[in-house]
Amino acid sequence: MIHFGILDDHPLVVEGLLSLFKTNPEILAGWGTTTLADCEKKMLESPVDVLLLDIHLDQLDGIKLCRDFRMRFPALQILMLTSYAEPPLIKAAFQNGAAGYLLKNAGYREIQEAITTARSGRRYVQPQVQEILLSSSMGFGQTPRLAYIPTLTQREQEVLTLIVNEMTTQEIADKLFVTTKTVETHRTNLLQKLGARNVAGLVKIALEKGLV
Amino acid sequence: MIHFGILDDHPLVVEGLLSLFKTNPEILAGWGTTTLADCEKKMLESPVDVLLLDIHLDQLDGIKLCRDFRMRFPALQILMLTSYAEPPLIKAAFQNGAAGYLLKNAGYREIQEAITTARSGRRYVQPQVQEILLSSSMGFGQTPRLAYIPTLTQREQEVLTLIVNEMTTQEIADKLFVTTKTVETHRTNLLQKLGARNVAGLVKIALEKGLV
DNA sequence: TTGCTTCTCAGGGAAAACCCTGAATTTTCA
DNA sequence: TGAAAATTCAGGGTTTTCCCTGAGAAGCAA
Numbered sequence: 001m002i003h004f005g006i007l008d009d010h011p012l013v014v015e016g017l018l019s020l021f022k023t024n025p026e027i028l029a030g031w032g033t034t035t036l037a038d039c040e041k042k043m044l045e046s047p048v049d050v051l052l053l054d055i056h057l058d059q060l061d062g063i064k065l066c067r068d069f070r071m072r073f074p075a076l077q078i079l080m081l082t083s084y085a086e087p088p089l090i091k092a093a094f095q096n097g098a099a100g101y102l103l104k105n106a107g108y109r110e111i112q113e114a115i116t117t118a119r120s121g122r123r124y125v126q127p128q129v130q131e132i133l134l135s136s137s138m139g140f141g142q143t144p145r146l147a148y149i150p151t152l153t154q155r156e157q158e159v160l161t162l163i164v165n166e167m168t169t170q171e172i173a174d175k176l177f178v179t180t181k182t183v184e185t186h187r188t189n190l191l192q193k194l195g196a197r198n199v200a201g202l203v204k205i206a207l208e209k210g211l212v
Numbered sequence: 213m214i215h216f217g218i219l220d221d222h223p224l225v226v227e228g229l230l231s232l233f234k235t236n237p238e239i240l241a242g243w244g245t246t247t248l249a250d251c252e253k254k255m256l257e258s259p260v261d262v263l264l265l266d267i268h269l270d271q272l273d274g275i276k277l278c279r280d281f282r283m284r285f286p287a288l289q290i291l292m293l294t295s296y297a298e299p300p301l302i303k304a305a306f307q308n309g310a311a312g313y314l315l316k317n318a319g320y321r322e323i324q325e326a327i328t329t330a331r332s333g334r335r336y337v338q339p340q341v342q343e344i345l346l347s348s349s350m351g352f353g354q355t356p357r358l359a360y361i362p363t364l365t366q367r368e369q370e371v372l373t374l375i376v377n378e379m380t381t382q383e384i385a386d387k388l389f390v391t392t393k394t395v396e397t398h399r400t401n402l403l404q405k406l407g408a409r410n411v412a413g414l415v416k417i418a419l420e421k422g423l424v
Numbered sequence: 425t426t427g428c429t430t431c432t433c434a435g436g437g438a439a440a441a442c443c444c445t446g447a448a449t450t451t452t453c454a
Numbered sequence: 455t456g457a458a459a460a461t462t463c464a465g466g467g468t469t470t471t472c473c474c475t476g477a478g479a480a481g482c483a484a
Contacts, residue, residue: 010295010316012323016228034317083222104222105246111224153460166413168440181463188442198470199441201378203415365430380470393433400472410440410471425484432479440471451460 002119003046006032007039008054008081013104017052020108027115036065043073050118052102055082055093063096064151070097077118090129100124152193159186164203214331215258218244219251220266220293225316229264232320239327248277255285262330264314267294267305275308282309289330302341312336364405371398376415 004027006014014032021027030048033039043051051069055062066078077099090101099118102111103126110126117124152160155176162172169187173180191197194205216239218226226244233239242260245251255263263281267274278290289311302313311330314323315338322338329336364372367388374384381399385392403409406417 011319012225012228012316015232015320016224019231019234020227022231104224107223108227155461163412164416166409166416168410170440178461179463181465182461184442185462188444191442197378198380199411200375200415203412204376204378204419207416207419367431382470390431391433393435394431396472397432400474403472427484428482430479430481433477435475436473438471438473440469442469443467445465447463449460449462452458454455454457 002027002050002115003030003048004028004050004052004115005030005039005042005048006052007034007036008032008052009034010054013054013081017111020111024112027112043069043076047073048076050077050079050099050115052079052081052115055080063093066093066098067096077121079114079118079124094123100126101129102126103128152190156186156190156193159183160190160202160206163187163190163199164206214239214262214327215242215260216240216262216264216327217242217251217254217260218264219246219248220244220264221246222266225266225293229323232323236324239324255281255288259285260288262289262291262311262327264291264293264327265310267292275305278305278310279308289333291326291330291336306335312338313341314338315340364402368398368402368405371395372402372414372418375399375402375411376418 004021006017006029008014008017011034014034018029018032021029030046031042033042039051053062053066053069062080062082066080069076069078078097079100079102080093080098081102081104083104093101099121100114100123102114102124105128106114106126114124114126158176159172162175167175169180169183173183176183190202194202196202196205216233218229218241220226220229223246226246230241230244233241242258243254245254251263265274265278265281274292274294278292281288281290290309291312291314292305292310293314293316295316305313311333312326312335314326314336317340318326318338326336326338370388371384374387379387381392381395385395388395402414406414408414408417
């Protein structure tokens with residue numbers, strides 16, 4: 001019997017997953033939560049073997065969270081759950097201790113297999129994800145992005161969010177009570193870290209990877 | 213007894229919704245589909261009272277689809293399902309015949325209420341959405357967006373796509389075999405039509421509304 | 425035929441973004 | 455406590471975007 005927990009800010013997904021496995025004797029859903037606080041509480045109250053973790057939580061970096069959980073709960077296996085099949089995200093997930101990477105368009109069987117595989121300590125890679133990884137490493141057409149998701153600093157995070165909200169350097173500087181030069185530095189670093197050529201790239205990456 | 217159908221490209225959401233209402237005697241889920249083709253077939257085979265429609269389907273404009281379905285199936289009530297609470301999207305949905313607008317973070321009760329309300333011919337507005345609409349019309353802080361999704365011309369569409377792909381005006385001009393001045397005109401028109409302040413806004417709107 | 429939309433192009437100017445180098449101060453953490 | 459990371463700021467320059475006005479050509483529909 002496998003106990004698993006869920007952290008996803010969409011109750012729909014949580015409830016759906018829970019009811020999906022309700023009748024399966026092999027897999028027992030321990031609980032589902034929609035906030036980090038709830039999830040942490042639950043983890044302590046009733047530990048699970050496998051945690052399904054949404055990569056794009058409100059205001060939270062799922063990847064970081066994954067690493068964090070892995071350190072705090074060594075026996076815990078984590079399956080990242082996401083809508084985006086971005087190679088950098090996938091790699092970052094695995095580099096940070098994820099046992100699997102599931103697209104939200106995964107079917108019942110795939111989810112089940114992922115959970116059982118993760119439980120047994122092996123990695124599960126969805127066939128679809130595998131394909132994406134392969135095609136991306138061939139690199140036909142698309143701009144090569146960084147192979148991992150760099151960790152943004154607090155400030156960079158803030159600046160990025162404001163950029164995505166269409167604010168100019170001047171406006172951001174005013175809002176953060178710093179000079180425009182400082183904001184420019186952050187912009188430059190963001191471009192570099194995210195491998196973007198300009199604002200368009202920043203916004204695109206930010207939205208796609210759920211960095212904002 | 214209410215029959216409802218689902219069209220969402222995430223099997224997880226579809227299966228989740230289906231199983232959520234499996235035990236409810238008042239609401240009967242007719243079917244769930246993940247592709248437009250399947251959905252259309254199902255609509256003819258076994259018509260439903262209410263259709264839950266994902267607003268952001270792969271390559272498809274959910275809003276347009278909504279209008280389309282409304283014309284083809286006059287008795288059908290449609291509930292838009294989405295992750296984004298963008299006021300323009302909400303308004304566009306209602307203007308195109310949607311009976312309700314549900315965020316994917318909606319709870320079981322809200323979904324149930326939305327379905328029954330829609331069935332009875334009334335509109336359902338999630339409290340959370342209502343709040344967003346109000347706060348947006350008050351216009352505190354946020355840039356007011358257009359109340360509808362403007363139709364982009366062929367050329368504008370092309371330019372927008374290239375902008376999202378981080379290309380500069382010069383590069384776009386070269387690619388389309390026109391002068392930079394022409395591309396600038398398209399850019400200006402795009403900003404105007406989409407109600408954006410700069411590239412960041414363009415990219416954001418383009419991605420959120422699935423324009424690219 | 426007239427009006428509408430789309431697509432094209434231009435001049436000229438202001439604002440914003442991007443690039444490079446260099447550096448001081450504070451925070452964080454091993 | 456000491457090194458690394460983060461944050462701050464600057465000069466000075468190039469490129470890109472944004473804004474305004476104006477306009478010709480092509481296609482289409484009433």
